[in-house]
Amino acid sequence: xxxxxxHENSSSETGNPTxxxxxxxxxxxxxxxxxxxxxxxxxxxxxxxxxxxxxxxFSYAELSVKEGGKWEGNQYIGGAFKNVQELTxxxxxxxxxxxxxxxxxxxxNNQVGYRLYLDWRNATDIFGKKISxxxxxxxxxxxxxxxxxxxxxxxxxxxxxxxxxxxxxxxYDDQNDYVETFKIVKSTNAKVVNEKDQSYALIxxxxxxxxxxxxxxQSKLTIFPKDRFxxxxxxxxxxxxxxxxGIVAFKDIPMKQGISKNKKWAYIATYGQQTLAKKxxxxxxxxxxxxxxxxxxVKTKSTHTIVFKKTKNVSYYFLGAWSQESNGLTTEExxxxxxxxxxxxxxxxxxx
Numbered sequence: 433x434x435x436x437x438x439h440e441n442s443s444s445e446t447g448n449p450t451x452x453x454x455x456x457x458x459x460x461x462x463x464x465x466x467x468x469x470x471x472x473x474x475x476x477x478x479x480x481x482x483x484x485x486x487x488x489x490f491s492y493a494e495l496s497v498k499e500g501g502k503w504e505g506n507q508y509i510g511g512a513f514k515n516v517q518e519l520t521x522x523x524x525x526x527x528x529x530x531x532x533x534x535x536x537x538x539x540x541n542n543q544v545g546y547r548l549y550l551d552w553r554n555a556t557d558i559f560g561k562k563i564s565x566x567x568x569x570x571x572x573x574x575x576x577x578x579x580x581x582x583x584x585x586x587x588x589x590x591x592x593x594x595x596x597x598x599x600x601x602x603x604y605d606d607q608n609d610y611v612e613t614f615k616i617v618k619s620t621n622a623k624v625v626n627e628k629d630q631s632y633a634l635i636x637x638x639x640x641x642x643x644x645x646x647x648x649x650q651s652k653l654t655i656f657p658k659d660r661f662x663x664x665x666x667x668x669x670x671x672x673x674x675x676x677x678g679i680v681a682f683k684d685i686p687m688k689q690g691i692s693k694n695k696k697w698a699y700i701a702t703y704g705q706q707t708l709a710k711k712x713x714x715x716x717x718x719x720x721x722x723x724x725x726x727x728x729x730v731k732t733k734s735t736h737t738i739v740f741k742k743t744k745n746v747s748y749y750f751l752g753a754w755s756q757e758s759n760g761l762t763t764e765e766x767x768x769x770x771x772x773x774x775x776x777x778x779x780x781x782x783x784x
Contacts, residue, residue: 476515478626479569486565489657492540493624493631494568495519495550496533513573518623527551534572534579537622537633539655539662543757545571545586546662548600548633548653550622554613555597558717560589560709560754582709589707589715589754595680595735598717599750601651601666603642604676604739609732611676616641630656647672661720661751661774661784668744677748678737679717682706687736690771691723692779698723699771700736703764707754714755716767720778721748749784
């Protein structure tokens with residue numbers, strides 16, 4: 433009886449617990465709504481700012497998923513795309529789930545666009561641009577396959593197949609001569625950030641299992657309001673052998689290598705008719721890597737592969753240069769001149 437009185441007295445002094453709980457819940461909901469509203473308006477603001485000055489240099493990172501529909505097995509049915517700043521992949525999600533617009537994260541500036549497949553493939557693809565303005569917010573809005581076809585803005589130009597595409601990352605399997613991607617992962621969280629002088633995607637893979645013990649991997653892919661390159665920073669929870677990057681290999685397209693004067697940086701590159709566009713189309717692709725982290729070069733069946741020494745972290749760059757790009761590099765000679773200039777800069781400053 434005394435306990436009841438004491439409890440009642442306590443309630444009268446501090447307020448009804450149920451009422452307090454409701455107020456706290458409403459407060460949390462309000463905060464969450466404000467958080468979502470702020471982030472959505474921030475994304476809208478970035479797009480509007482870029483569109484107001486279409487010729488000005490810009491960088492942009494995008495992640496867009498469907499809301500308002502439902503999962504049926506591994507397919508997301510119905511709903512409409514909405515840009516988000518952060519996403520933890522649902523367990524049902526896989527390739528061709530129709531859940532993420534153009535299937536991944538987008539990175540773009542005036543000259544080029546890239547998308548990283550946000551599923552087990554983890555390949556990086558190239559969106560060739562014919563115009564200098566922002567295009568990613570409209571890509572994939574009018575149909576799942578539309579961006580594979582020629583359009584006034586450009587198109588998806590790289591057939592990455594079952595490879596890591598250009599500049600993505602995986603683990604090279606010596607025994608099977610194969611690059612393992614992200615088929616076994618406990619969870620994947622992705623975030624996009626747009627700042628004044630750069631835009632980037634931050635992806636955290638928890639429990640990435642290949643062979644041996646599982647590891648956590650965080651990758652950061654950064655694009656700048658200049659040039660065509662993306663900087664990749666990889667950080668692992670534990671040292672790992674076989675971490676690698678590379679370029680999809682096409683038949684009859686030779687691979688070339690360059691080494692900086694002071695032997696601090698190097699690149700692998702290809703140039704030629706290796707796009708999904710018209711037959712006479714040309715594309716140059718390159719990966720720049722620090723020689724202190726380099727273990728070996730391997731040509732698998734489908735990939736020019738740079739394998740790094742056993743490490744916990746490494747940084748490198750990749751780029752694509754399309755011949756139809758506005759004011760772009762239209763010849764093999766100009767492409768390799770550009771690469772050599774960048775190699776000199778890396779040799780002297782350690783960054784682009």
